[in-house]
Amino acid sequence: MKQRTSRRWSWKIVLLLLGIPLLSGYKAAGPTAEEVIASVRAKLDKVNDYEANGKMKTNVVFIKAPIAKVKVYFKKPDKLRINNESGISFIPKGSVNINLNNIFLNGTGSFDIIDVGTEAGTNLRIIKLLPKDENSDVVLSTLYIDESQSLIRKAKTTTKDNGTYELEMTYGKYAEYGLADKVIFSFNTKDYKLPKGITFDYDDGSKKEQDPNKLKNKKGKVEIVYSEYSINKGVPDTVFR
Amino acid sequence: MWKLLQIELFKIFKRPRTYIAFGAIAAVVFLIQIALKFDGKSYIDLLLSNLKDSFDFNDDFKLDLLNGYLICFVILNTLLIQMPLLVALISGDSIAGEANMGTLRLSLTKPISRTQYMLVKFLASVIYTVALLVWMAILALFGSMLIFGTNDMVVLRSEGIEQIKSFDVMWRYFAAFGYAAVALTTVSALSFLLSVFAENSIGPIIATMSIVIVFTILSEMNIPIYDQTVKPYLFTSHMVAWKGFFYVKADAEGTTINGSIENLPAIMRSLSILLIYIGLFFGSAVWVFRKKDILT
Numbered sequence: 321m322k323q324r325t326s327r328r329w330s331w332k333i334v335l336l337l338l339g340i341p342l343l344s345g346y347k348a349a350g351p352t353a354e355e356v357i358a359s360v361r362a363k364l365d366k367v368n369d370y371e372a373n374g375k376m377k378t379n380v381v382f383i384k385a386p387i388a389k390v391k392v393y394f395k396k397p398d399k400l401r402i403n404n405e406s407g408i409s410f411i412p413k414g415s416v417n418i419n420l421n422n423i424f425l426n427g428t429g430s431f432d433i434i435d436v437g438t439e440a441g442t443n444l445r446i447i448k449l450l451p452k453d454e455n456s457d458v459v460l461s462t463l464y465i466d467e468s469q470s471l472i473r474k475a476k477t478t479t480k481d482n483g484t485y486e487l488e489m490t491y492g493k494y495a496e497y498g499l500a501d502k503v504i505f506s507f508n509t510k511d512y513k514l515p516k517g518i519t520f521d522y523d524d525g526s527k528k529e530q531d532p533n534k535l536k537n538k539k540g541k542v543e544i545v546y547s548e549y550s551i552n553k554g555v556p557d558t559v560f561r
Numbered sequence: 562m563w564k565l566l567q568i569e570l571f572k573i574f575k576r577p578r579t580y581i582a583f584g585a586i587a588a589v590v591f592l593i594q595i596a597l598k599f600d601g602k603s604y605i606d607l608l609l610s611n612l613k614d615s616f617d618f619n620d621d622f623k624l625d626l627l628n629g630y631l632i633c634f635v636i637l638n639t640l641l642i643q644m645p646l647l648v649a650l651i652s653g654d655s656i657a658g659e660a661n662m663g664t665l666r667l668s669l670t671k672p673i674s675r676t677q678y679m680l681v682k683f684l685a686s687v688i689y690t691v692a693l694l695v696w697m698a699i700l701a702l703f704g705s706m707l708i709f710g711t712n713d714m715v716v717l718r719s720e721g722i723e724q725i726k727s728f729d730v731m732w733r734y735f736a737a738f739g740y741a742a743v744a745l746t747t748v749s750a751l752s753f754l755l756s757v758f759a760e761n762s763i764g765p766i767i768a769t770m771s772i773v774i775v776f777t778i779l780s781e782m783n784i785p786i787y788d789q790t791v792k793p794y795l796f797t798s799h800m801v802a803w804k805g806f807f808y809v810k811a812d813a814e815g816t817t818i819n820g821s822i823e824n825l826p827a828i829m830r831s832l833s834i835l836l837i838y839i840g841l842f843f844g845s846a847v848w849v850f851r852k853k854d855i856l857t
Contacts, residue, residue, distance in 0.1 A: 377816060384811040385724040386713070386819065407713035407726060408625045411617045482614075509615045512721065514608065517785065520638055522804040524827030525793060527797045540615065 331476050350467065353447045358557075359423075359470040360463075363498040364421050367387040369395040370499065370553040372546045376402070378410055380420050385410065390544065399560045412507045412542055414485050420498060422471055423449065424475055430460075436464040439464060449472035457481060471495060481509030494549050502545045532555035562677055569685035573651060579689070580809040582647035585695055586640065590700040594708055602628040608717055614731035620696035630714035630730050634807065636701040641741055641803070642806050645748040645773045646766075649691060652752040656693050656850070661761040679847045680705050686749045691742050716807045722811050729819045737803040740832065744800040747772060747835045750842035752797075757846050757853065771798060796838045799831035 351359070372392045378385040388409045393401045400416045402409065416422055430453065436446035444464040453460055457479050464474035475487040485507050490499035573579055595602060605623045612618075656679075659665040669678060684772050714730045716723040725733070748769065755765035776797035780789055805828040810821035822828065 377814065378816045381815070382721040383724070384721065384809055384815055384817045386726050386817040404625075408715060408724065409720075410612075410624065410724075411622075413615060415617070455691050507615070510611065512612060514611075514717055514719045516719045516781065518608075519717060520642070520781065520801060520804075521719050522801045522808070523792075523798070523804060524808075524824045524831075525803070526824055526827060 337487060342499070356445055356447060356465055356467055356470070357433060357449075357463075360465060360498065361424050363470050364424070364495070366552075367394070367396075367397075367497050367499065368552050369393075369422070370549050370551045371553070371555055372549045374544045374546040376404075376409060377543040377545075378540075379507055379543070380410070380498075381538075383410060383540075392544065392546070393555050393559045394421075394558065395557070396421065398422055399557075401560050403559075406443075412505065412509075412540060413479075414479070414482050415505060416508055417475075417477055417485050417544065418487065418503050418505050418544065420475065420489075423463070423472075423475065423477070429437045436462075442473075469497060470496060477526075494546075494551070495549055497549075499549055499551070502543070505542045505544070506539050507542075507556045509538050521528075562673065562681060565673065565677075565681045566669075566684055569681055570688060573685055573689055579802050582650060582693055585647060585727050586644075586697050589640055589643070589728050590636055590697070590704065590857055591637065594632060594705060594780075597627060597635070607637060612755055613722075613851045625712045627709060628701070628712035629702070629709040630711060630727070630734075632705035632709050633702040633734065634714070634716065636697075636705070637737070637741070639742070640697065640701070641800070642660065642777065644693070644697075646770050648690050648745050648771075649752040649769040651689045651764045652683075652749040653659055653756050653759075653769055654762035655682045655753055656756040656846075657687055657759040657762045658756075660759070660855075669855060676847050676853045679843075680785045683750070683753055683843055686713070686753060687746050690749050694738055694745065696743050697733075700857075701736055714807070716804075718808070723807065724808055724817060725807065726819055728818070733806040736806045740803040740806070740828070743804065743832060743835050743839070747796050747800065747838045747842070749845070750839045754842045754846040754849075794834075796835060799834050802828050802831035805831075810850065842856055 338380070370393075371395075374390050374392060376388045376390045378388075386407070388407055389405045390409065391403045391405055393399070393403070398416065398419070398421070400419045400422075402411050404414060431449040431451045434448040434450060436448055438445055442464070444468050444507045447463045447465060449461040449463065451460075457480045459480055460476075461478075462476040463472050465471065466473050469491070471491055472487075473489055474489065475489075477487075479485070485508075486506065488504040489500035490500075490502040602620065602623045605618070605626055606613075609616075609618055629782035641818045656665065658669060669675065671678075672781060673681075691843050711730075713727050714725045715724070752765055752769040753770065755768050756762070759765050779791055779799075780795050780798040806822060810818045810823050812818060
């Protein structure tokens with residue numbers, strides 16, 4: 321008798337637990353993809369322009385380059401310039417994409433939002449943006465968003481002409497503006513070769529290592545570590561010429 | 562012997578044709594500088610044409626790239642192939658010219674040994690070679706720095722790009738010019754050796770140039786049968802090792818290591834081979850000259 325009563329109670333508790341989320345609708349399942357995108361945009365929209373100091377490291381198979389001191393300038397809607405303060409830097413095409421505003425350049429109505437769910441392990445929300453304009457160079461953008469802070473941690477942009485760009489962001493003291501302390505920008509590179517008749521290289525007789533993985537790796541990386549941002553202080557247009 | 566060296570240098574620098582080489586270098590350097598000053602961007606476009614899909618090369622980038630250090634590298638790349646001719650003009654004339662004028666026998670009546678005489682003649686040729694290089698350094702390096710300014714140096718190799726910070730460049734040029742002096746002294750020694758066998762200077766000069774041209778073609782051809790057999794022993798293969806000073810080491814992530822040289826032992830090996838050639842050519846010249854009947 322006692323056993324039957326306790327079994328009835330446990331069923332009631334289970335039903336109650338299942339019923340609570342149903343009664344409260346979808347709210348407990350977290351914000352919709354549209355809401356997540358809106359909150360990310362709201363954060364990024366706080367920034368009209370910035371000037372940032374940083375150090376840039378270039379990692380491309382066929383380039384040996386020193387770490388460069390750079391100044392990065394941004395102005396809404398899509399102006400971005402990376403200036404090496406004390407030398408030369410090879411700036412990859414598509415580097416304008418290090419500015420995350422660029423993803424939403426044509427407004428939220430210009431793309432379809434696809435909610436892919438959360439990434440196992442990191443718990444980042446994966447949202448794909450599919451441009452409605454068939455002539456758009458961007459074919460697909462995949463965003464990995466930290467919902468709790470409304471920050472894009474990773475972004476992959478596939479373009480028609482320039483391959484795929486990948487961004488990885490680490491945030492610090494400028495997180496409230498959606499500005500990263502460290503950005504790793506990965507991009508596709510093509511083979512580099514110049515005729516020996518032009519370069520007249522010195523052949524030192526050493527056998528060059530033919531690492532097949534290295535040759536297959538056609539991805540270049542640029543890493544910018546920002547030391548400080550000067551936000552919404554105004555940036556003259558002359559900088560971008 | 563010092564007095565004799567002074568006389569030899571006086572003879573070399575008194576001749577108008579000595580200055581042909583200085584004039585030729587100045588003309589080539591100025592022509593390259595003018596061309597790159599007015600149309601350097603096209604040259605950069607050509608060099609970076611297969612990178613333009615991956616990188617943004619705006620006008621500022623091209624102007625920064627076209628700095629004095631790169632211009633000097635381009636000039637050296639062009640001129641150091643032609644300079645053996647200019648060096649051979651003097652060293653090829655060294656003994657053969659005396660024989661042609663009939664002054665060789667007279668010169669040897671002085672109270673000095675034939676070895677000393679040869680040493681002085683060769684030293685005078687070496688000083689002329691160094692003077693040519695200093696002249697070239699002034700025009701090509703310092704002149705270009707003045708006209709184009711300085712910045713990081715970018716060296717374009719057939720399979721990669723090396724970027725060197727501007728503060729890390731100058732010592733490399735001093736090392737490269739030092740090496741080039743040894744490389745050209747090798748040509749000078751060859752010409753000097755050939756000069757011993759001839760009665761007029763045209764023969765040794767043309768013979769030297771022919772050897773240098775044939776060897777350079779063999780050195781630059783990428784044919785496997787020559788790569789392992791002939792190429793490593795040709796002095797022309799090692800004459801371009803000055804470029805090795807501009808090939809830098811990088812860490813695992815491709816970041817340049819300041820002050821580094823990619824393969825210093827290889828440069829040293831090339832330098833040793835050139836020094837052996839100089840010793841061999843000069844030693845042979847002295848040996849032949851000591852045994853030679855001087856009839857003119």
